[in-house]
Structure formats: C-alpha cells, structure tokens
Amino acid sequence: MAKKRRYRGHFCKVCGSILPNEKFSGKGHAAHICKKCARKSKAQRSEEIIITRIYNALS
Numbered sequence: 001m002a003k004k005r006r007y008r009g010h011f012c013k014v015c016g017s018i019l020p021n022e023k024f025s026g027k028g029h030a031a032h033i034c035k036k037c038a039r040k041s042k043a044q045r046s047e048e049i050i051i052t053r054i055y056n057a058l059s
C-alpha cells in the first residue's frame with residue numbers, strides 16, 4: 001500500500017506547490033511540472049527548481 005498523503009493532488013517541483021491533478025498535463029504529471037510552470041522557459045524553470053529546493057531545505 002502507498003503511504004498516506006496529507007494532501008490530495010500532485011507536487012510541482014518548480015513552484016513547490018501541491019496542486020490538484022487537473023493543474024497538470026499528462027506529460028507534466030510525470031515530470032512534476034504544473035501547467036503554469038510548463039509555460040515558463042526552460043531556464044526560468046530550472047532557476048525556480050533550485051530556489052524551491054533551497055527553500056524546502058531551509059523550512
């Protein structure tokens with residue numbers, strides 16, 4: 001059995017938010033990138049992923 005999740009939905013690794021599944025496209029779902037972040041440029045996405053990672057490490 002899978003671990004019980006505290007939140008419903010899916011984690012976006014770019015903005016660091018847990019969003020409902022409808023906020024993800026099929027491809028974004030596997031990549032952990034929501035539709036909003038998928039529209040950003042690749043450079044901007046990788047920058048935000050780093051910021052999110054640092055933020056998560058500190059909190």
Ligand SMILES: [Zn+2]
Nearest residue numbers: 012015034037
């Ligand atoms: Zn996102």
